[in-house]
Amino acid sequence: MEDSILTLTTLDLTSNEIGDDGAQHLGDALKYNTNLTTLILEHNEIEIDGVQRFADILQHYTTLTTLNLGFNEIGVVGAQQLGDALKHNTTLTTLDLAGNDFGHAGAEHFGNALKHNTVIATLSSSTQYLDL
DSSP states (O other): HHHOOOOOOOOEOTTOOOOHHHHHHHHHHHTSSSSOEEEEEOOSOOEEEHHHHHHHHHHHSSSOOEOTTSSSOHHHHHHHHHHHHHOOOOSSSEOOOTTOHHHHHHHHHHHHHHHOOOOOOOOEETTTTOOO
């Protein structure tokens, strides 16, 4: 079983209500998996603390290319945390934030991040504020 965890490339935990605590544990587990390329965490009640954990991961994790945090509660602070992380990330190509309300201020954080990040090819948001 341990070897299968180390070679996992896609993890879809949609609608598992992992919350911030689960996000913290998942982040800790990612330290041991250097093969994960796709992480889907839609509808998981992840808020600021969980987003901070993934922002930290994005700065150092070099294989993740797709992160879906759709329909969580990232808010403006989470948008700032992710935006700051994207300035340093060189592997993430797709970030899905659909269903997160982070307003104009959050959209500004992502806009600033994209001035520095030339790798992101798809940034998805269903909010009306993201006009990059």
